[in-house]
Amino acid sequence: MGKTIAEKILSRHSGTETYANEIAVAGLDFVMGQDGTSPLAIRAFNDMGGEKVFDSSKIAMVIDHSAPSPLEGVSALHKLMREFAADKGIKLYDIGCGVCHQLMPEQGHVVSGDLVIGADSHTCSYGAINVFSTGVGSTDLAAGMISGKLWFKVPETFKFQINGKLGRGVYSKDLILYLIGDVTADGATYMAAEYVGEAIDNLSVEARFTISNMAIEMGAKAGLMRADAKTEAWLKAHSDRVSQPVEADPDAVYAKVKEYDASRIGPQVARPHTVDNVSPIEEVEGTLIQQAMLGTCTNGRLEDLIIAAEIVRGKKISPDVRFIVAPSSRQVYLEAMNRGVIQALVEAGAAVVTPGCGPCVGTHNGVPSDGENVISTANRNFKGRMGNNRAFVYLGSPATVAASALNGKITDPRRYVR
Amino acid sequence: MELKGRAHKFGNDVNTDYIISGRHKFKTLDMNELAKYVMEDLDPDFYSKITSGDFIVAGSNFGCGSSREQAPQAIKCAGIGAVLAKSFARIFYRNAINIGLPVVECDTDAISAGDELAVDLSKGIIKNLTQGREIAVKPLPEVMITILNDGGLPAHFRKHGTFNL
Incomplete structure (x- = not known):
């Protein structure tokens, strides 16, 4: 058999x-x-x-x-x-x-x-x-x-x-x-x-x-x-x-x-408070966000940082958004520095934190406030996951997170990706 | 061994973040301290409603999410006698058996909040005393019964020095 x-x-x-x-x-x-x-x-x-x-x-x-x-x-x-x-x-x-x-x-x-x-x-x-x-x-x-x-x-x-x-x-x-x-x-x-x-x-x-x-x-x-x-x-x-x-x-x-059929799938976003609460980005586009998070074991690798950096390079993120970046390892961090990726992210307004899980699991490094919306590249959006059970976490790709950070609202990354 | 207590009902997909939040679990190994916050994000007063021996009765996929063993530990230390659910997420299921918290797969639609239950683990029988009916139980795999009978995985290892299944 x-x-x-x-x-x-x-x-x-x-x-x-x-x-x-x-x-x-x-x-x-x-x-x-x-x-x-x-x-x-x-x-x-x-x-x-x-x-x-x-x-x-x-x-x-x-x-x-x-x-x-x-x-x-x-x-x-x-x-x-x-x-x-x-x-x-x-x-x-x-x-x-x-x-x-x-x-x-x-x-x-x-x-x-x-x-x-x-x-x-x-x-x-x-x-x-x-x-x-x-x-x-x-x-x-x-x-x-x-x-x-x-x-x-x-x-x-x-x-x-x-x-x-x-x-x-x-x-x-x-x-x-x-x-x-x-x-x-x-x-x-x-x-x-x-x-x-x-x-x-x-x-x-x-x-x-x-x-x-x-x-x-x-x-x-x-x-x-x-x-x-x-x-x-x-x-x-x-x-x-x-x-x-x-x-x-x-x-x-x-x-x-x-x-x-992969060709029929567009950008997706998981809405609060479960990972399977997924909708095409069109249904949530325009939702205001106060925080954007790029990193985690899901999407903190060099390729992810490059995708996000290409979207924000030479631009400024929305003044109403905190954009937190956590490279997934020291090696990723160093490579991203050598290639100017970290520079592009920081110049656009990102705050880079120590490689680790903090923001994703709510231990530190970016706990949202009551009623705030976060768009994150993480893998979980459970109530309280980021350390506050009165905040709302949306999940998306690094491109979606970067595009959303620029506009202060959930944004279809296809507007930026050539 | 027969366990008796009241049912506290929860829905589907109760994840380990809800059972014990990351806000608390990374701070301490004192499970009695963590127990005070069990289910806090679903019901802030839950801990104060528990009488020792009560049951958590839930829908499907109980214990999904992170692998934190603090979740079954906190439930056990809060005085819960067993968790009954339609199905369990697999890491939680293993963890519960390893630390000696009974977990029972059964049709929990036959139980309402506040029902008095009598659970006989060795015979695999649940009696809903309030509604006067019996509920069938899906038996545990043999290896898990061996581990539970030894008193959990640490006791199994103390006895055999390794896996003896």
Whole structure:
């Protein structure tokens, strides 16, 4: 019987022939935690009687959710992480290094065919480079650090066949928002998503990360893509590890298959307060905004910053808007500086903050006020997500965010993109 | 083990940001402190309405969103005996079992706010005492029963040193 990508990776890592709905105990290639989840994992590690980690070279911790620390309580948790990492000999990415989901692939920790867990729900991001990676909680993270293994229910797979090409001013963010709006927030719950087709093949690896990143917003356990020549070239530039790409068999069994035509999709916006509350930009154009946010593990990569910079270059953002930019890593930040991208954004009026998650998760660096509207490149717009449950968060592409920052209202980026 | 308590009803897609907001969760490991803010963005007074042993009864996709384990921890520390929902988001579901918070998949339309319930986890029976009816329960996977019976994943690891499923 043919296998999906998920079935193949979980079979290889469990040393069994395993299929959807079976339970597999599988070996892990990499284990990651961030500062919102690692402190509880350290407590669970000790509670489990953990002494040594299974392999210190296969674990990393990242301080990105509150970086630098805005509060005494947070500082104590960061200190706990630093001490644990030093004691166990594991890599710690401290403040300023970047967002965990940018760092794991960028620093070469994960390659095609890997099985990876991270104590953060957007760990599914690395599916874009053919990694079965999934989010877990702190106790599972602790179990992974001790044993190098985890149990998985092998997921069924939902195949998204995306034909055609995305049009001018339309990006991978618009595509994934459209898909989430179509299947809803639990449309792929307990399943792995596989994203295939011409539209996916045409995307850069950076743009693909945006799609896999948001697989969790349709409930999926993983957001997988096949590895192609672009993936291979990208991995060569970022990792010394040998990758073992996996393709789905032609006779693999899918729980669901849906087809889409990318050429019919325009810019999309998720309205407050759920990610699946998606509408074409025409329906929300003109909505006044007080804040625009460019960054996060969804859309803070170099390509995203370039797209936004090209729109605002030589112009000034609306005086009624705060435009916050958080590059997704130090490396992205430096590259963007070298290429004049940061300069274009700052000259237009942007405020650049430390690479990290702060504005997206409401810990600091841009908490909106009561009744304010925010347009953001993030992946979630839940009530209270940005730190104020009386604010309203809209989600869109980097181009939509940049165009909206210029006008002080939600704006169709096709007005600016040639 | 039979749990008895009253039902507190919530809708679909209750995410972990609603269960415990990022405003609070990154600050402390004191779960009793976090428990005071459970469901704050949906019902600011929720914590004060809980009698120990009460149930959260919700629609589909309960616990979607971030992987924060503070969410089931805060629910457990607030005195909730179990969460009943039509379906759960998978990370929350795992986390709840790992920390020993019972989660039950069932048809929650058969339960109204304030109903008195008796939940027998080992037999898989929910009795709605107010409405005088029984509600069928979708059984947990065997591995999860093993972990729950050991008292959660930390206890399972203390016992076996690794996964023994």
